[in-house]
Amino acid sequence: xxxxxxxxxxxxxxxxxxxxxxxxxxxxxxxxxxxxxxxxxxxxxxxxxxxxxxxxxxxxxxxxxxxxxxxxxxxxxxxxxxxxxxxxxxxxxxxxxxxxxxxxxxxxxxxxxxxxxxxxxxxxxxxxxxxxxxxxxxxxxxxxxxxxxxxxxxxxxxxxxxxxxxxxxxxxxxxxxxxxxxxxxxxxxxxxxxxxxxxxxxxxxxxxxxxxxxxxxxxxxxxxxxxxxxxxxxxxxxxxxxxxxxxxxxxxxxxxxxxxxxxxxxxxxxxxxxxxxxxxxxxxxxxxxxxxxxxxxxxxxxxxxxxxxxxxxxxxxxxxxxxxxxxxxxxxxxxxxxxxxxxxxxxxx
Amino acid sequence: xxxxxxxxxxxxxxxxxxxxxxxxxxxxxxxxxxxxxxxxxxxxxxxxxxxxxxxxxxxxxxxxxxxxxxxxxxxxxxxxxxxxxxxxxxxxxxxxxxxxxxxxxxxxxxxxxxxxxxxxxxxxxxxxxxxxxxxxxxxxxxxxxxxxxxxxxxxxxxxxxxxxxxxxxxxxxxxxxxxxxxxxxxxxxxxxxxxxxxxxxxxxxxxxxxxxxxxxxxxxxxxxxxxxxxxxxxxxxxxxxxxxxxxxxxxxxxxxxxxxxxxxxxxxxxxxxxxxxxxxxxxxxxxxxxxxxxxxxxxxxxxxxxxxxxxxxxxxxxxxxxxxxxxxxxxxxxxxxxxxxxxxxxxxxxxxxxxxxxxxxxxxxxxxxxxxxxxxxxxxxxxxxxxxxxxxxxxxxxxxxxxxxxxxxxxxxxxxxxxxxxxxxxxxxxxxxxxxxxxxxxxxxxxxxx
Numbered sequence: 001x002x003x004x005x006x007x008x009x010x011x012x013x014x015x016x017x018x019x020x021x022x023x024x025x026x027x028x029x030x031x032x033x034x035x036x037x038x039x040x041x042x043x044x045x046x047x048x049x050x051x052x053x054x055x056x057x058x059x060x061x062x063x064x065x066x067x068x069x070x071x072x073x074x075x076x077x078x079x080x081x082x083x084x085x086x087x088x089x090x091x092x093x094x095x096x097x098x099x100x101x102x103x104x105x106x107x108x109x110x111x112x113x114x115x116x117x118x119x120x121x122x123x124x125x126x127x128x129x130x131x132x133x134x135x136x137x138x139x140x141x142x143x144x145x146x147x148x149x150x151x152x153x154x155x156x157x158x159x160x161x162x163x164x165x166x167x168x169x170x171x172x173x174x175x176x177x178x179x180x181x182x183x184x185x186x187x188x189x190x191x192x193x194x195x196x197x198x199x200x201x202x203x204x205x206x207x208x209x210x211x212x213x214x215x216x217x218x219x220x221x222x223x224x225x226x227x228x229x230x231x232x233x234x235x236x237x238x239x240x241x242x243x244x245x246x247x248x249x250x251x252x253x254x255x256x257x258x259x260x261x262x263x264x265x266x267x268x269x270x271x272x273x274x275x276x277x278x279x280x281x282x283x284x285x286x287x288x289x290x291x292x293x294x295x296x297x298x299x300x301x302x303x304x305x306x307x308x309x310x311x312x313x314x315x316x317x318x319x320x321x322x323x324x325x326x327x328x329x330x331x332x333x334x335x336x337x338x339x340x341x342x343x344x345x346x347x348x349x
Numbered sequence: 350x351x352x353x354x355x356x357x358x359x360x361x362x363x364x365x366x367x368x369x370x371x372x373x374x375x376x377x378x379x380x381x382x383x384x385x386x387x388x389x390x391x392x393x394x395x396x397x398x399x400x401x402x403x404x405x406x407x408x409x410x411x412x413x414x415x416x417x418x419x420x421x422x423x424x425x426x427x428x429x430x431x432x433x434x435x436x437x438x439x440x441x442x443x444x445x446x447x448x449x450x451x452x453x454x455x456x457x458x459x460x461x462x463x464x465x466x467x468x469x470x471x472x473x474x475x476x477x478x479x480x481x482x483x484x485x486x487x488x489x490x491x492x493x494x495x496x497x498x499x500x501x502x503x504x505x506x507x508x509x510x511x512x513x514x515x516x517x518x519x520x521x522x523x524x525x526x527x528x529x530x531x532x533x534x535x536x537x538x539x540x541x542x543x544x545x546x547x548x549x550x551x552x553x554x555x556x557x558x559x560x561x562x563x564x565x566x567x568x569x570x571x572x573x574x575x576x577x578x579x580x581x582x583x584x585x586x587x588x589x590x591x592x593x594x595x596x597x598x599x600x601x602x603x604x605x606x607x608x609x610x611x612x613x614x615x616x617x618x619x620x621x622x623x624x625x626x627x628x629x630x631x632x633x634x635x636x637x638x639x640x641x642x643x644x645x646x647x648x649x650x651x652x653x654x655x656x657x658x659x660x661x662x663x664x665x666x667x668x669x670x671x672x673x674x675x676x677x678x679x680x681x682x683x684x685x686x687x688x689x690x691x692x693x694x695x696x697x698x699x700x701x702x703x704x705x706x707x708x709x710x711x712x713x714x715x716x717x718x719x720x721x722x723x724x725x726x727x728x729x730x731x732x733x734x735x736x737x738x739x740x741x742x743x744x745x746x747x748x749x750x751x752x753x754x755x756x757x758x759x760x761x762x763x764x765x766x767x768x769x770x771x772x773x774x775x776x777x778x779x780x781x782x783x784x785x786x787x788x789x790x791x792x793x794x795x796x797x798x799x
Contacts, residue, residue: 015635019638023644026644029651029652030652170725173731191759278637285642289732308737312650315646315651325640
């Protein structure tokens with residue numbers, strides 16, 4: 001198991017490396033990465049010179065000259081005057097270690113200009129919303145799918161089939177309508193955001209307020225994806241419930257719960273997890289727009305703000321973080337896959 | 350069938366749009382430069398809303414002395430040697446239940462050194478006459494009656510003196526000029542416009558021989574056209590119409606080219622096997638874990654893409670998508686079919702086998718999923734527009750939604766602004782979804798049983 005996990009981990013890390021390298025290549029065709037690094041070097045040297053008491057009495061023009069000289073030296077020392085192919089490796093290492101530089105305009109709530117701090121501050125909101133959404137979706141679709149497959153042809157089953165085209169419209173789009181209905185017309189739920197303004201002081205009410213703000217985004221995704229996912233699960237379950245061993249178990253007179261759990265759910269889990277990992281990957285993408293629609297202060301909104309303000313360090317940093325997030329998601333699911341399907345971890349195919 | 354009907358309607362709209370409004374004209378109008386929309390109200394509802402509303406909302410009324418129009422008179426009486434007196438009257442009937450959104454008086458005049466002077470009066474249906482302002486004209490300009498604070502103060506004072514009571518809310522110039530001046534004007538809930546014939550009387554002096562003056566009164570309504578207007582007074586219809594061909598062609602081109610390229614890759618991978626297969630499959634896996642949208646956003650921000658280069662980037666990022674895996678699995682089965690062996694035995698080239706024997710074999714089965722994937726790309730384009738990364742000039746549905754969001758349409762209650770493009774987006778999605786599902790039943794009949 002450990003060997004398998006390590007192997008998958010290495011593979012996925014390689015993917016992250018490639019993703020980040022591609023990001024750097026794309027970004028630096030316009031010279032954006034160079035710009036980030038150079039501005040950071042200049043900032044550091046500027047601070048150094050300004051804080052040094054020895055230079056305190058220098059006239060501003062002399063000081064600027066000094067900074068410029070030191071800056072050129074530093075650029076040489078860091079190898080930043082080398083051709084891009086060599087520099088790109090340096091950038092790659094920095095990006096992989098999350099040394100993402102300084103933002104141009106955006107700051108974190110604590111006032112930090114470090115892209116890493118800005119992103120890490122936004123990350124919990126995104127993770128909170130989208131893991132909740134995906135977990136809820138996953139469990140609803142599994143239970144509902146199982147139920148529908150056992151009651152094949154029932155009214156509920158037909159309803160699910162009939163409603164599955166709803167998913168040809170993405171979740172964020174339903175979000176607009178939910179805001180229109182519940183916030184703009186009925187005034188019972190907030191338009192968006194993470195908590196009430198001003199945020200409640202005690203943690204309990206704070207959590208409650210966050211929950212209230214989560215209702216609409218979660219609901220928008222449920223409307224869009226519950227039926228199609230239930231439909232897919234149901235089809236899986238139907239295929240597997242026609243296997244001989246299920247009929248055998250039924251003939252033995254096993255109670256339906258045990259049949260469902262041991263004989264249908266268990267063997268279908270691997271393909272379901274493969275499917276889940278694809279869904280999760282696309283959900284990280286959908287997250288960007290959903291956050292914009294609901295003004296949810298997560299990574300997606302950050303990326304949107306950065307795109308509007310042309311804050312290139314933040315944009316590149318966000319792409320790197322998204323690459324990590326995707327790889328981590330896939331990694332976790334691979335491990336889960338190996339747990340539910342012993343053939344994988346034993347290397348038998 | 351419903352799917353085909355919807356799509357036919359959308360195609361019909363597209364053809365109509367492309368033939369009647371040239372693209373250059375549409376983008377020019379949508380840029381809203383040079384005050385081309387100055388005669389339109391801001392944030393007006395579509396006109397047909399009046400059919401459903403209990404209160405009849407005003408249309409925009411335009412009276413121009415430069416054109417021959419009913420209700421417009423202009424008399425120039427020579428006076429002394431060079432001077433002349435000009436009298437203009439602009440009359441209109443106001444039969445609506447709500448107030449106009451804005452009132453402006455645009456003017457243009459001709460003179461060499463001494464500009465004409467005008468005095469503007471406002472006459473209500475009950476005969477009450479107010480002096481609005483004395484104007485000394487420039488060559489081209491406007492008197493923004495709604496923004497005249499001096500006038501607003503005078504009008505409110507007039508109401509205060511007449512009724513002996515203080516109004517309970519801020520009376521705007523439009524309300525003061527159009528309201529019934531009784532107790533009802535004091536409360537926001539009860540104030541209502543006086544219906545009947547209004548008149549703007551303008552008296553003025555021209556000081557030079559060839560001097561001339563023309564005015565245009567615009568009483569902006571609260572409804573406009575078939576689709577209403579946005580915060581920049583643009584007619585939303587243009588973007589709604591032009592959004593249709595753009596959305597359809599964008600969605601279909603993306604879906605089709607991605608499917609074809611993925612199939613070619615999958616077929617190559619399945620046919621050659623071995624090292625080629627290994628490399629193509631690893632590439633696919635890497636591509637599948639790339640953060641597609643963030644990278645797309647990054648490219649769109651850094652390189653300022655227009656809609657067609659964006660399409661290219663989307664296709665380039667998607668050709669190694671999950672479809673490659675699915676198609677490859679099918680192709681691996683197809684590869685073992687006897688007719689492929691037959692082809693190989695008579696010496697058909699790999700190229701021939703891939704393009705003429707393997708890919709056509711599964712073509713019909715993928716058509717439904719291809720049709721079903723079109724809305725994804727239509728919404729992707731809208732999503733990019735909503736993220737502020739749409740084409741800089743092309744009017745699209747997504748851009749309307751983006752404008753509406755940025756202007757806070759949902760908070761301010763301008764629902765039509767969001768609902769109109771949304772309706773078209775839903776219609777498109779529904780059309781392709783219904784068509785795809787029915788095609789699925791035709792091409793893959795076995796699925797019907799499950």
